[in-house]
Amino acid sequence: MKRVTIKDIAKVANVSYTTVSRALSGSSEIGEGTRQRILQIGKDMGYTANAVARSLVAKETKLIGLLVSSINNPFMSEIAYHVEESARKKGYNLMLCNSSGNIEQEEEAYKLLVGRQVDGIILVPCGAHSYERLHPYLDTVPTVFVSENLRDIQESYVTVDNHRGTYIGVEYLYSLGHRSIVYFARRLASTTHQLRAQGYGDACKALHLKPQYVDSHFASSSIQHGYTLALEWFRGKHNYSAIFAAADTIALGILQAAEECGVRIPEDVSLLGFDNISFSALPKINLSTIEQPKHMMASVAVEMLIEKMKTPAMRYSHKIMNPELVIRGSCKAVPQI
Amino acid sequence: MKRVTIKDIAKVANVSYTTVSRALSGSSEIGEGTRQRILQIGKDMGYTANAVARSLVAKETKLIGLLVSSINNPFMSEIAYHVEESARKKGYNLMLCNSSGNIEQEEEAYKLLVGRQVDGIILVPCGAHSYERLHPYLDTVPTVFVSENLRDIQESYVTVDNHRGTYIGVEYLYSLGHRSIVYFARRLASTTHQLRAQGYGDACKALHLKPQYVDSHFASSSIQHGYTLALEWFRGKHNYSAIFAAADTIALGILQAAEECGVRIPEDVSLLGFDNISFSALPKINLSTIEQPKHMMASVAVEMLIEKMKTPAMRYSHKIMNPELVIRGSCKAVPQI
């Protein structure tokens, strides 16, 4: 398992190892003849450059840390896929960490990535407190926050206009005739989710609807959490004709609970999600939802990060993407009285 | 952004930097007093050990490369999640690469990981040819193949007993009265899928059923591919009462096509999947399937890899996990004539 080094090549080629280094790095200060000869020997010996050694002297690793709450979550894995692709195209590789939606673990992972000398970090934070928590390390390494809208925070982020997302969602439901819409699984610990709830609230106000919230105290939005919350909700008696779920995963959980409780969607109640994860498009699910442009957000995040890495003068920038209404089959028009 | 090094600490503490190194590494050859003093100074100065430098001398990076065809695929992302967790618990971090189901890109990524000096690689290969293709590099770094069953190949892998999986699946459908079962989206380029098809074929033979295959020439199993194939199938006229899909994603695609073609599942035709990805459990999907113990496979893969890394004497080992039938609602009993 002994690896071939630059010195081994030098010995065979009968040159100094500096020359080998130059041949490999495509330096101009070398004769084309020697270069070709050395390159050939390198190939023959099965040489692979040691990126660790290179990083040590170059003081850059060409590594981007990707820190997500859980890669096993359709939203994050879509983001991860596109981040990987964009990064690779720009010559960067990914170091992947899960925070499991846990702020301590998130901090641990962040520090670890710093120690690993990643050139930058893309972070899908687990909540609104991530920023304060990570603040001490934030000028150690360029960081871009994704998805979690941290509003006026002085750090780069890319997110969707969450407020607008729920706003247009409510307008859509309103246009279908719904006058009593519940906002489901509001998570106050996340700024993103605060904004979504607020967009919902503001739209309700503008349309003279009475807002109604079902709060979630869970740290994340999962099918399981949506299910649990919905089960309780369906057991009670409420006056509403539509549910606006804070996330598609929540909506999927609601779908599950509805099925079990004999609530038909969209016949009995309309359901609108947020995120547009790939599974929402399945015809059996067929969930109308608000799309977050994940591909775009991922590549923008990578670009922002690289820009920040290369331009130390740049402090931070915020990019807010446009959400889009995706109409499928989970919302039904209701007759007006 | 200048990082604090061991030398900076040494200067402040007024000791040699070796002493600092010793304090940090928990060596016993140092007075408890000095250690505490140095540790404190390190903390005050905001020191974080440079893992790159450490790796260079230690000749190990504590990094595991995870190479999957696409992280944006429920099966892979579940595997990835559990691999990350197991690895972290053992002090390893993950470097993530996608091959996009493309063998050239897979080779690229593999070489890249080698250059990055990862201590080991966990690979969910994109097909049966991955082994031959990667063979030249395989003794450069300990590697464990996951999911793709490479049979008698002389390299470590962990997989599910694919043959048995489809075998028990057919038995189950048979027990429900099905006598005409189509195997859907057989992929001949993948050994795993060959074995699945074979298990199906052998079960058919044992039960005196006539096997019927729908072949897929796609390089991967996705919803889209299942959908395309199924659309064509449903357009034709065939004699069958059940479909055994080569993968859950294929089954989801079939579900979609069925919906559009007015084929009711399970009323008109029963559908059985393979993998048990999380979305199959959604009540709206409610897919009966063959479970691959993904969590287990992931942690076993990590353990095998670490064992292989630590025990150079070990050549390779194969672990075959047990598949399990998960009965949900997509298969219906049919009356016997």
Place this chain on the structure above:
DNA sequence: CTGAAAGCGCTAACAG
């Protein structure tokens, strides 16, 4: 155009 030497941040003998 090529080589010698220094050094990236850290660990590990080897002395004292």
Place this chain on the structure above:
DNA sequence: CTGTTAGCGCTTTCAG
């Protein structure tokens, strides 16, 4: 217990 020295594999001055 502590310091000196060498070296991990590579790039980069600085001479020639």
